Amino acid sequence: MHLIIKNMVCPRCVTSVEEIFKKNKMPIKYVRLGEAELSEEPSKDQLQQLGEDLKQTGFEPLDDQKTQLVEQVKSLLIQKVQSGSVEEHFSVSKYLGEHIYKDYSAISRLFSEVEGITIEQFFILQKIEKTKELLVYNEESLSQIAFNLGYSSTQHLSNQFKKVTGMTPSQFKQLGMSHRKPINSVRP
Structure with missing residues (x-):
């Protein structure tokens, strides 16, 4: 699953987002500025928790294609x-x-x-x-x-x-x- 994440602007942001994925026990293929690739499809609850954790740190997962x-x-x-x-x-x-x-x-x-x-x-x-x-x-x-x-x-x-x-x-x-x-x- 590919995610676009708003407000990632530096290498520290990548590290912070990686830590959030690890905290939520979500296996990641990679995290780059503005995006992440998961190796497995998360549940709806996992995605909701991930979204909340990202927002608390100043990031935001985007689901609208535009x-x-x-x-x-x-x-x-x-x-x-x-x-x-x-x-x-x-x-x-x-x-x-x-x-x-x-x-x-x-x-x-x-x-x-x-x-x-x-x-x-x-x-x-x-x-x-x-x-x-x-x-x-x-x-x-x-x-x-x-x-x-x-x-x-x-x-x-x-x-x-x-x-x-x-x-x-x-x-x-x-x-x-x-x-x-x-x-x-x-x-x-």
């Missing part, structure tokens, strides 16, 4: 940004087409309907949040961040950063952590 598809798109894009290896001419539509075997225009329409923003806007917001994270922790220079997140130049990243946040990367860096959002709540 919502599942949107969460799958979000998980794939979050994973791509978190990997820190976005190519300069990265194509969101091509990437999603390689991972979700559905018409991109239909996925895009559904995503906009459910989330209120386009897939591309969501992707940009994720890249800006990753930039904030890297700036706060001084892990990389702005030019290295721009390169790793697929920007053609530091200036391109700086312009997009200012458009989204209202401040330059250096202004943000001076302010620190107070302007970061949890990855799963990023909105324009």
